Amino acid sequence: MERLTLPPGRIDVWLARPDDLDAAQERSCLALLSEEERGRCDRFVASGARLQYLAAHALLRLTLSRYADVLPEDWTFGANAFGRPHVETTAGLGLHFNLSHTDGLVAVAVAADPLIGVDVESMRRAKDLEGLARSVFSGHELAAFSAGPDEAERRDLFFALWTLKEAYIKARGLGFSLDLDSFAFEVSGPSPSIRFSERCPDDPARWRFWRFRPTPDHFLAIAGSVRSNAPNLIWLDKRILQIHTGS
Ligand SMILES: CC(C)(COP(=O)(O)OP(=O)(O)OC[C@H]1O[C@@H](n2cnc3c(N)ncnc32)[C@H](O)[C@@H]1OP(=O)(O)O)[C@@H](O)C(=O)NCCC(=O)NCCS
Missing domain, CATH: 3.90.470.20 (4'-phosphopantetheinyl transferase domain)
Incomplete structure (x- = not known):
């Protein structure tokens, strides 16, 4: 091989x-x-x-x-x-x-x-997205999610944000010591961008993020260093x- x-x-x-x-x-x-x-x-x-x-x-x-x-x-x-x-x-x-x-x-x-994180989620797991969004999203993310024009778009945005947040947390390797609402993703541009609150001191300039739909049922996000090329x-x-x- x-x-x-x-x-x-x-x-x-x-x-x-x-x-x-x-x-x-x-x-x-x-x-x-x-x-x-x-x-x-x-x-x-x-x-x-x-x-x-x-x-x-x-x-x-x-x-x-x-x-x-x-x-x-x-x-x-x-x-x-x-x-x-x-x-x-x-x-x-x-x-x-x-x-x-x-x-x-x-x-x-x-x-x-070493700055590498991946998360995959199946949308078959989707239950009570509104409740989950309220408990894990930042105010900015929740507002974007709630503004989704229909259920399918809200679902897609939910999983995009969820997998990106998980990929970032996993790349940091700090588990639940990082509050999920202490940083926020913006996914409306050509590539996802991140903002940090004072509860999660970090520099957006050292990160790049990507999101994919590897199957119709799955959402996948990658967090990498700014030096990373598209996965x-x-x-x-x-x-x-x-x-x-x-x-
Ligand atoms: C363990 C955690 C790091 C990822 O959990 P998860 O998304 O449920 O599971 P995944 O399949 O994506 O990842 C699990 C793998 O991550 C790795 N992992 C475990 N702890 C880790 C850490 N601190 N940092 C990075 N990777 C970790 C392990 O390889 C683990 O696989 P294993 O248990 O088979 O050995 C943790 O972030 C978690 O439990 N998150 C879910 C909680 C939640 O509410 N998420 C909502 C996000 S909006």
């Missing part, structure tokens, strides 16, 4: 559909995970959530192995105080990633720059295990 490179500015986003995995592929994915990851898999009660987790963590390992001379099963990970995982394997220390999973889709973003979206689909086996 050809080794891929990640020059500065490049962001690759690998996507897979967990529902594409057949029973044999599920077993192969499971064999790639660490004992701890397999333990987490076993603790999921809902089979859909288990499959998402399994596909996301197998995809992460397979993806990282495209960029470094490390077998998928050999990657080791650490996490910061807020749970953000990072590569610990020496041969892959320059690789930064973030992953996201939802109903029907998993995504792994990789870059040479490459790469589908794995049913070929997920070919990376590993070469078959």
